[in-house]
Amino acid sequence: MRNRFTRIWIPLAAGLFAITYIFEISAGPRNTQRWAGLILALAGLGGVILSRFTLGRSFSVAPKATELVTHGIYSRIRNPIYVSGIFFLTGMLMIFQRPVLWIILPVIGAMQIIRAHREAKVLETKFGDEYRSYRARTWF
Numbered sequence: 527m528r529n530r531f532t533r534i535w536i537p538l539a540a541g542l543f544a545i546t547y548i549f550e551i552s553a554g555p556r557n558t559q560r561w562a563g564l565i566l567a568l569a570g571l572g573g574v575i576l577s578r579f580t581l582g583r584s585f586s587v588a589p590k591a592t593e594l595v596t597h598g599i600y601s602r603i604r605n606p607i608y609v610s611g612i613f614f615l616t617g618m619l620m621i622f623q624r625p626v627l628w629i630i631l632p633v634i635g636a637m638q639i640i641r642a643h644r645e646a647k648v649l650e651t652k653f654g655d656e657y658r659s660y661r662a663r664t665w666f
Contacts, residue, residue: 563620570614
């Protein structure tokens, strides 16, 4: 139970506080775009935390293959941390309402695609047909 608290609830509470604080102190109108950005950022944060929790001990910064995680959110999306991170970033950009910052999104997106391909190679080398089958029935 303590592990769940430190891996889910503390990061979620801190993230919710931080996003809400940024939303409140950021200059600009409280328009539909900004509110949609808040919702998208919060959903993205939740997705990152849920994905990280689902990975458990299989999480690592550098690609390595300790276990093929195929349950939970990973039963539908191979890289939910990356997908959720893009939702989070998009939401934050919508909150900031600074068009020049949108250049960050394709750069981060490209980096995530490259990382996903590197991870896929490592997983395919380690798990072979089991990974290929998993890849065939999931998205990104």
